Amino acid sequence: MRPPRLFRTAIVRLAALYGALFGVSVIVLGVVVFLTADAALKSQMDRHLNAEAQALALDFAAGGRDRLAGAVRARAAIRGAGALDYGLTGPDGRLLAGDLRLPPGAEGRLTLPARPAGGEEQGEQDNAALRVLALRLADGSVLAVGDDLGRIDDVQEAILRAFAWALAATLALGAGGGVALGAGFLRRIDAITRTAEAIIAGDLRRRITLRGTGDDLDRLAGTLNRMLDRIGALMDSLRQVSADIAHDLRTPLARLRQRLETARDDAAIEAAVAEVDAILETFSALLRIAEIEAGARRAAFRPVDLAEIAAPVTEAFAPAAEDAGRRLVLAAPGGQAMVQGDRGLLTQLLANLVENALHHTPPGTKITIGVDPRGPLLSVADDGPGVPAAERENVLRRFYRLERSRTSAGSGLGLSLVAAIADLHGARVTLGDNAPGLVVRVAFGSGTHGQGNTVPG
Amino acid sequence: MKLLLIEDDVHTAAYVAAGLRQQGHTVDQAGNGRDGLFLAAGGEHDVLVVDRMLPGLDGLSLVRTLRATGTTAPVLFLTTLGGIDDRVDGLEAGGDDYLVKPFAFAELLARVNALARRPRLSDRPAVLEVADLRMDLLARTLTRAGRPIELQPREFQLLEYLMRHAGRVVTRTMLLEGVWDFHFDPRTNIVETHISRLRGKIGGPGEPELIHTVRGAGYLIRAPA
Numbered sequence: 177m178r179p180p181r182l183f184r185t186a187i188v189r190l191a192a193l194y195g196a197l198f199g200v201s202v203i204v205l206g207v208v209v210f211l212t213a214d215a216a217l218k219s220q221m222d223r224h225l226n227a228e229a230q231a232l233a234l235d236f237a238a239g240g241r242d243r244l245a246g247a248v249r250a251r252a253a254i255r256g257a258g259a260l261d262y263g264l265t266g267p268d269g270r271l272l273a274g275d276l277r278l279p280p281g282a283e284g285r286l287t288l289p290a291r292p293a294g295g296e297e298q299g300e301q302d303n304a305a306l307r308v309l310a311l312r313l314a315d316g317s318v319l320a321v322g323d324d325l326g327r328i329d330d331v332q333e334a335i336l337r338a339f340a341w342a343l344a345a346t347l348a349l350g351a352g353g354g355v356a357l358g359a360g361f362l363r364r365i366d367a368i369t370r371t372a373e374a375i376i377a378g379d380l381r382r383r384i385t386l387r388g389t390g391d392d393l394d395r396l397a398g399t400l401n402r403m404l405d406r407i408g409a410l411m412d413s414l415r416q417v418s419a420d421i422a423h424d425l426r427t428p429l430a431r432l433r434q435r436l437e438t439a440r441d442d443a444a445i446e447a448a449v450a451e452v453d454a455i456l457e458t459f460s461a462l463l464r465i466a467e468i469e470a471g472a473r474r475a476a477f478r479p480v481d482l483a484e485i486a487a488p489v490t491e492a493f494a495p496a497a498e499d500a501g502r503r504l505v506l507a508a509p510g511g512q513a514m515v516q517g518d519r520g521l522l523t524q525l526l527a528n529l530v531e532n533a534l535h536h537t538p539p540g541t542k543i544t545i546g547v548d549p550r551g552p553l554l555s556v557a558d559d560g561p562g563v564p565a566a567e568r569e570n571v572l573r574r575f576y577r578l579e580r581s582r583t584s585a586g587s588g589l590g591l592s593l594v595a596a597i598a599d600l601h602g603a604r605v606t607l608g609d610n611a612p613g614l615v616v617r618v619a620f621g622s623g624t625h626g627q628g629n630t631v632p633g
Numbered sequence: 634m635k636l637l638l639i640e641d642d643v644h645t646a647a648y649v650a651a652g653l654r655q656q657g658h659t660v661d662q663a664g665n666g667r668d669g670l671f672l673a674a675g676g677e678h679d680v681l682v683v684d685r686m687l688p689g690l691d692g693l694s695l696v697r698t699l700r701a702t703g704t705t706a707p708v709l710f711l712t713t714l715g716g717i718d719d720r721v722d723g724l725e726a727g728g729d730d731y732l733v734k735p736f737a738f739a740e741l742l743a744r745v746n747a748l749a750r751r752p753r754l755s756d757r758p759a760v761l762e763v764a765d766l767r768m769d770l771l772a773r774t775l776t777r778a779g780r781p782i783e784l785q786p787r788e789f790q791l792l793e794y795l796m797r798h799a800g801r802v803v804t805r806t807m808l809l810e811g812v813w814d815f816h817f818d819p820r821t822n823i824v825e826t827h828i829s830r831l832r833g834k835i836g837g838p839g840e841p842e843l844i845h846t847v848r849g850a851g852y853l854i855r856a857p858a
Contacts, residue, residue: 426735427734431644460733527817530821
């Protein structure tokens with residue numbers, strides 16, 4: 177399943193990219209604030225512990241261990257928010273005062289994982305880690321002052337929560353803004369796309385509507401319109417030139433034909449008339465190809481059943497094929513093979529393919545017109561000598577303009593006309609092995625309109 | 634028959650007019666759209682032959698104006714370009730037939746004759762008869778001298794077209810358009826082979842030939858003289 181249309185547009189992808197960028201910025205900012213706050217809080221806590229320890233050390237200096245023990249007990253008794261933990265451990269490792277037990281040999285700054293289980297004070301303290309400053313005194317006893325790291329955790333938690341909200345808000349605003357902006361943008365891009373589609377379909381007079389805001393899209397639309405005007409002008413002048421050439425050449429040719437006709441009795445003159453007719457026929461075919469390639473007919477496309485085209489063509493050509501010693505049959509499995517197209521042109525396409533087969537196979541050949549609703553597909557197959565795989569490309573190329581000038585007028589133009597009509601219908605012409613013989617397939621509905629036919633490698 | 638030819642190319646006009654006069658028709662001529670409209674509005678012509686590209690007033694507008702003012706004379710359009718939409722445009726504007734230039738004079742003549750005597754829809758007969766050949770259009774049956782003849786649907790249609798124009802030449806192109814709805818010229822002799830089969834089916838031993846080939850023009854069905 178394809179994602180909804182809005183999410184396939186460039187602007188939404190851009191919005192998502194910006195959202196992600198803002199999100200990452202918020203996260204980086206959060207991490208920096210978090211780490212800075214953590215360092216500041218810890219250093220403040222350390223200063224506090226240091227001051228407290230120094231104050232108690234003064235007690236020791238003034239009155240020795242007993243006075244210190246008294247002071248420790250007095251301070252440890254204070255409970256409440258911001259209260260510290262104290263401990264005085266004798267040189268023998270026994271806790272003399274307070275309730276902060278140290279692991280043996282501990283000294284300096286350290287972090288104790290949590291209050292040891294079974295400690296005398298349970299109370300309001302949770303199991304958060306302690307930050308401790310341990311001072312070894314002159315008599316070998318150790319004074320420890322500790323503070324609850326949980327207070328820092330609370331602050332950090334508040335910071336994280338604030339940034340989480342900020343991140344959510346950033347992403348929501350980014351996505352919402354992107355979608356709103358994208359929808360507006362999409363409408364205008366759609367208008368341009370619809371105009372382009374209409375022009376591709378043959379309506380060359382269509383232009384993109386400007387909003388008059390003079391923004392980037394408006395300027396782009398203006399430029400595209402000017403480009404279309406220019407192309408339109410070129411097409412018009414080309415058409416005018418073609419019409420002029422057509423008129424200028426056909427009129428003298430027509431007069432030549434008329435003069436020959438009024439004098440016709442002689443075999444040489446009759447041959448000359450036939451020659452002029454051949455020139456005029458080539459000329460008509462060229463004009464017809466040019467007109468088909470201009471694509472203006474596409475606007476008049478109707479649903480057409482390929483089976484209803486194949487049947488009359490088979491019926492029309494079968495007697496002539498039989499007289500020429502070939503057999504023409506229709507192989508249609510039944511059912512409709514509907515395509516959007518021009519009945520007259522598709523009839524001509526099939527007729528040209530049948531004539532091509534009639535002219536390039538020996539007597540005794542069976543020629544089969546095939547209609548396949550799957551595809552849908554129109555094919556003309558023969559059981560003649562066929563075309564070697566290596567040469568099929570050259571044959572197919574005869575369908576196309578590239579080689580047009582080098583082919584003999586009749587059949588070359590016939591196949592070019594097939595190619596032009598197929599192209600107009602977005603159909604693909606391929607040659608294949610009929611084992612034995614050649615099969616020419618025209619597959620509809622496989623490509624998009626106007627896409628060039630390709631020579632399979 | 635009185636005809637009006639509206640054509641700006643002097644050579645073509647002279648050639649066509651001379652040919653038509655030779656066939657015993659009276660031909661009025663106009664070299665531009667305005668003169669043509671003025672002459673045609675008189676309403677005295679049996680068939681109008683109108684070039685599509687005319688100075689002053691183009692052929693399509695001319696015919697549209699004529700039709701709007703109630704002129705019903707059949708119109709044969711002459712078109713110069715290999716325009717594949719010209720036929721539709723011409724018929725929509727009120728034309729009755731079209732012919733792409735350059736054309737054989739026989740083709741023009743056959744079409745002018747066909748238009749001049751085109752029966753109105755209301756008086757189309759249910760039975761067509763040429764000599765002892767009798768076609769019942771309602772029962773879709775065909776007999777010759779009372780003997781029933783079986784035809785393929787397309788052969789029936791072909792014979793019907795010929796019989797509707799009995800006594801007049803119909804060209805290969807007219808048959809391709811009228812019977813097969815092919816608006817292009819196949820290189821294969823489709824018409825010839827069908828005509829030959831049709832002749833074989835309707836002609837018994839000793840019976841006179843009814844379908845005649847007119848060299849350089851087309852075919853013609855008529856009773857033996």
